[in-house]
Each structure stands twice: as structure tokens, then as C-alpha cells.
Amino acid sequence: MRSRTKSVGRRLSIRRRIKTFPMNVQARKSISLLEVLIFAAIFSLFLITLVKILLGARFYQREAENRSIAVGVASTKMEEELAQSYSGLVPGTKSGKGIAVGGALYNDFVDWQVNVTQKYEGELPQRIPIPYKQIEVTSSYEDEDSRGRKLGRTLRLLNFIPYPYIHMSGIRYPSRTGETVQPSNTIVPFGGTEPFTWPDLPPLLRIENIKFETPQNILVFYNLSLEIDNFTGLADDDLISSAVFVTDEFGNAVHYNPQANTPIMTQPIINNVVAISGLQPNRTYTVDVRWKKDKDAGSIHLREGNLILFAVETLPPSP
Amino acid sequence: MIKRKKNFTLIELMLGIAMISIVYLAMTALSVFLINHVLAYSETSAMHMLVNYALEDMKVRCISAVQLDDRSYFSSVGESKKAFTFFGEKEIYTITPDDDRDNVWYSYELDDKKNLVLKERDPTTGVEKQEILIGARYHPDVEFTYDPDTEPHYLKVRITVGGQRTGVKGEKTKITKFEGLRFWYLSVVR
Numbered sequence: 368m369r370s371r372t373k374s375v376g377r378r379l380s381i382r383r384r385i386k387t388f389p390m391n392v393q394a395r396k397s398i399s400l401l402e403v404l405i406f407a408a409i410f411s412l413f414l415i416t417l418v419k420i421l422l423g424a425r426f427y428q429r430e431a432e433n434r435s436i437a438v439g440v441a442s443t444k445m446e447e448e449l450a451q452s453y454s455g456l457v458p459g460t461k462s463g464k465g466i467a468v469g470g471a472l473y474n475d476f477v478d479w480q481v482n483v484t485q486k487y488e489g490e491l492p493q494r495i496p497i498p499y500k501q502i503e504v505t506s507s508y509e510d511e512d513s514r515g516r517k518l519g520r521t522l523r524l525l526n527f528i529p530y531p532y533i534h535m536s537g538i539r540y541p542s543r544t545g546e547t548v549q550p551s552n553t554i555v556p557f558g559g560t561e562p563f564t565w566p567d568l569p570p571l572l573r574i575e576n577i578k579f580e581t582p583q584n585i586l587v588f589y590n591l592s593l594e595i596d597n598f599t600g601l602a603d604d605d606l607i608s609s610a611v612f613v614t615d616e617f618g619n620a621v622h623y624n625p626q627a628n629t630p631i632m633t634q635p636i637i638n639n640v641v642a643i644s645g646l647q648p649n650r651t652y653t654v655d656v657r658w659k660k661d662k663d664a665g666s667i668h669l670r671e672g673n674l675i676l677f678a679v680e681t682l683p684p685s686p
Numbered sequence: 687m688i689k690r691k692k693n694f695t696l697i698e699l700m701l702g703i704a705m706i707s708i709v710y711l712a713m714t715a716l717s718v719f720l721i722n723h724v725l726a727y728s729e730t731s732a733m734h735m736l737v738n739y740a741l742e743d744m745k746v747r748c749i750s751a752v753q754l755d756d757r758s759y760f761s762s763v764g765e766s767k768k769a770f771t772f773f774g775e776k777e778i779y780t781i782t783p784d785d786d787r788d789n790v791w792y793s794y795e796l797d798d799k800k801n802l803v804l805k806e807r808d809p810t811t812g813v814e815k816q817e818i819l820i821g822a823r824y825h826p827d828v829e830f831t832y833d834p835d836t837e838p839h840y841l842k843v844r845i846t847v848g849g850q851r852t853g854v855k856g857e858k859t860k861i862t863k864f865e866g867l868r869f870w871y872l873s874v875v876r
Contacts, residue, residue, distance in 0.1 A: 424727060432730065432734065435734055436863060439741070439863045443865055443866040446865070447837075447840060447866050449868060450836065450837040450839060450840035450868045467833070468842050468864070469766055469833070474864070
């Protein structure tokens with residue numbers, strides 16, 4: 368009978384050898400199918416997210432580009448309107464597509480609309496409202512979101528042009544093509560005997576339809592150049608008088624001083640400046656220059672002349 | 687000693703190498719695709735910024751111009767020009783129209799290397815400067831136009847640039863933008 372101890376000892380020694388000499392036993396560890404599948408699933412999720420980000424970036428960039436171009440179209444139209452004068456801006460609406468330059472149309476996927484509105488500021492009972500014109504430019508275009516849905520985009524620019532503080536107008540003789548032809552009679556009329564009065568003399572140079580939306584003070588400048596056709600009966604101290612008249616819409620003509628009295632023989636040019644205050648808003652006035660000679664002799668006519676109106680706004684003090 | 691050996695066969699090796707190559711090529715193609723599109727997007731953004739900067743520069747600088755170069759006047763029936771030269775404020779936010787001592791000559795044009803440049807010449811000191819607004823790599827084109835149905839102190843300027851990289855659709859990006867230029871003190875029509 369063998370000793371049990373010996374076989375146990377032999378088994379034990381084998382176990383000990385296994386423990387102490389693990390290199391003799393090759394235990395291999397490899398990647399299982401399940402691990403590969405999980406990795407593939409996670410990697411796919413990563414790729415899908417990346418592609419979504421890329422496509423989303425593309426849509427956002429296109430949206431930004433379209434918005435930038437629409438802003439450019441709106442800005443260009445706004446500058447075009449701001450370049451006009453106050454009177455040149457007609458209240459109303461106009462619309463179109465893109466920007467037309469030299470007959471070609473660019474960026475026509477953007478629709479624009481310009482709306483000009485007459486507005487007033489300061490409409491308190493004790494204050495005179497100041498007019499201004501509001502310019503609104505709207506540009507709209509069609510865009511797509513990341514899901515391909517059509518979206519309408521609109522942007523709006525707002526600006527205004529205030530009523531001008533200073534106005535100027537003028538007329539001259541001889542007039543140029545397209546200007547109002549005046550006067551009808553350039554011969555200096557006889558004004559009558561002393562004391563000098565101003566009968567219903569015809570205007571020499573005239574500016575009509577003067578109308579302001581705010582109270583104005585005006586300066587009237589005129590220059591007249593004479594030519595004497597006939598000296599018979601004229602003396603050195605004979606005078607030509609000229610003066611400014613303002614006629615309101617009711618036909619009341621007011622003579623304003625100073626009038627200019629100029630010797631006929633020695634001064635062929637007449638210059639004068641007259642200040643007139645208190646022109647009321649929204650009333651139509653006519654400003655004209657009239658002249659006469661103090662002697663019924665000789666013949667003198669207007670060679671050249673001009674009449675200039677310079678108006679500055681005047682407002683009552685605020686309460 | 688217990689040995690359990692399991693080796694790869696030749697077919698398994700070849701299949702493994704083929705699969706690894708395919709995956710590597712796919713990763714490379716995806717990386718190249720992503721890089722190209724990111725670069726295309728950044729190029730487009732850069733072009734937009736450059737064009738906006740150039741247009742804003744023209745708008746701010748032209749408004750206070752007091753004199754034009756003889757070649758920069760436009761015909762009343764409508765005309766386009768590729769360059770525009772004017773006498774304007776050196777300090778664009780300090781406008782002194784009755785004092786020309788602080789003015790310089792500005793010129794927007796394409797130089798010999800096809801860069802869109804802003805040239806500045808001080809008539810007092812004779813010093814000349816040049817700023818590249820849009821580089822030639824974007825193939826910039828500029829055109830100043832007067833249309834006869836607009837005010838005589840108003841111009842339109844068009845800047846067109848083109849990218850070098852292709853986008854998603856395989857086309858190179860081209861951008862055209864406009865700006866309106868107003869002039870306070872002069873008329874551009876002769």
C-alpha cells in the first residue's frame with residue numbers, strides 16, 4: 368500500500384509548481400465578439416454626431432451668409448434713400464429684388480421694400496410740431512433649416528431725415544432752359560411824382576409758392592444790372608428805386624424796407640439785402656422785387672438779375 | 687510544462703490586414719473630408735469679414751470727401767469705374783470740411799498683384815501708405831457705379847471675391863456684396 372502522503376505530496380508539489388512557475392502555462396486573453404460589437408456601436412454614435420455637427424455648421428454658415436447679404440442689400444437701399452433731399456423723399460412704398468447696377472441684377476434672392484412716412488415730433492399744443500420723414504427698409508429672403516424646411520427671414524432698418532433747418536432758393540434773368548421765364552417786362556416803369564409811392568407795379572423778379580412747415584426768418588438778396596437805352600431827359604441825380612414785396616396767400620402785399628435808391632447814370636448795378644421775420648408755417652408766400660424810376664424820362668431795361676432767398680428756421684421758446 | 691499554442695493562420699492574417707487597411711483608409715478619408723470642409727467654412731467666413739471690412743471702410747471714408755480726382759468723376763448717363771480717388775479727412779471721425787490741411791488723398795484700387803488696396807498719400811509730407819483690404823488669394827474685384835436715376839452724390843460699390851477651396855457641392859465659393867456711398871460735400875457727376 369502506497370503511502371497516501373506520498374501521492375498527496377506529489378499533487379501538492381505539482382500545484383506549487385503551477386503557482387511558482389506560471390510561465391509554463393500559457394493563458395491567452397482575447398477580445399470577444401461582444402466587446403467588438405459594443406465598440407462598433409459607440410464609434411458609430413461618434414461618427415453620426417460628427418456628421419450632424421458638420422451638416423449643422425454648413426446650414427448655420429449659409430444662414431449667416433444669407434443674412435449678411437440681406438443686410439448689405441438693405442443698407443444699400445437705405446443709403447440711396449438718405450442721399451435724397453427732404454423734399455425729394457416722397458411718402459409711400461416701393462419694392463424690388465436685389466441690387467440693380469448698370470443694368471445687371473445681383474443678389475436677387477433678397478426682396479426689399481422701402482417705406483417713407485411723414486411724421487411729426489413735439490406735437491404738444493404749445494409747441495409747433497417739427498416734421499421729419501421716416502425711412503424704413505425691409506429685406507426678406509427664404510432660407511432653409513437643417514431639416515430642409517423653408518423659413519422666411521426678414522430684417523428691418525430704420526432711419527429718418529429731419530426737416531431742413533436752412534432753405535435756399537433763387538431765380539435769375541435771363542433764365543436758363545427749364546427755369547421759369549420772367550419777368551414779362553424788363554423796362555423800368557415810372558413810379559409817379561413825389562411823394563414816392565408804390566402803385567401796383569409789376570414784379571421784376573419773383574419767387575412763388577414759398578411754403579415752410581416751420582416758422583422762418585428769411586434774407587432776400589437781389590442784384591440787378593441795368594442798361595440805359597435812351598439817356599434823353601435823364602440827369603445825374605435821377606434815381607431808380609427797388610424794394611422787396613412779400614405777398615401772402617390772401618393777396619396782401621407788404622413792402623419791406625430798406626429799399627435801394629440808386630443813381631441811374633452813375634451806378635449800373637443795384638444790390639440789396641432785406642431781412643424779413645415771422646413767416647408763418649404752412650402758409651404760401653410770394654417774394655418779388657419791384658422797381659421804378661422817379662422821372663418819366665429815358666429808357667432803361669434790365670440786363671441781368673437774380674433773386675436769392677435764404678430761410679432759417681425760428682421756433683418759439685419751449686414752455 | 688503545459689503549452690497551449692494557438693496561432694493565426696495565413697488566411698486570418700491576410701483578412702485581418704485587409705480589414706485594418708480598410709478601416710484606416712476610411713478614417714483617413716473621413717479626416718481629410720472633415721478638414722477640407724472646416725477649412726472651406728473658415729475661408730468663407732474670412733471672405734465675408736474681409737468684404738464687410740472693406741465696404742465699411744469705403745462708406746465711412748467717402749462720406750466726408752471734399753474733392754475728387756479728375757479721373758474719378760462719373761458721366762451723368764451712368765458709368766462704372768474700377769478705381770476711385772478722392773481727397774478726404776485723415777481722421778475720419780473728425781470732419782473739418784473747411785480745413786484741407788488735415789486731408790489726404792485716398793485711392794481704392796487693385797494693385798499690380800491684384801490685391802484690393804487703400805492707398806493714402808499726404809500732400810503735405812509726401813508720405814504714401816498702402817493697406818491691403820483683400821488679398822489677391824481671394825481674387826477680389828471692385829467696381830464703383832453711378833446710376834443715372836440716383837442722386838449725383840451717391841454711388842454704389844460692388845466687391846466680389848472668390849475662394850480657393852471647394853465646398854460641399856464641389857463648387858468654389860463666390861461672394862458679391864454691395865454698399866451705397868453717400869457724399870456730403872461733393873457731387874460725383876461731372
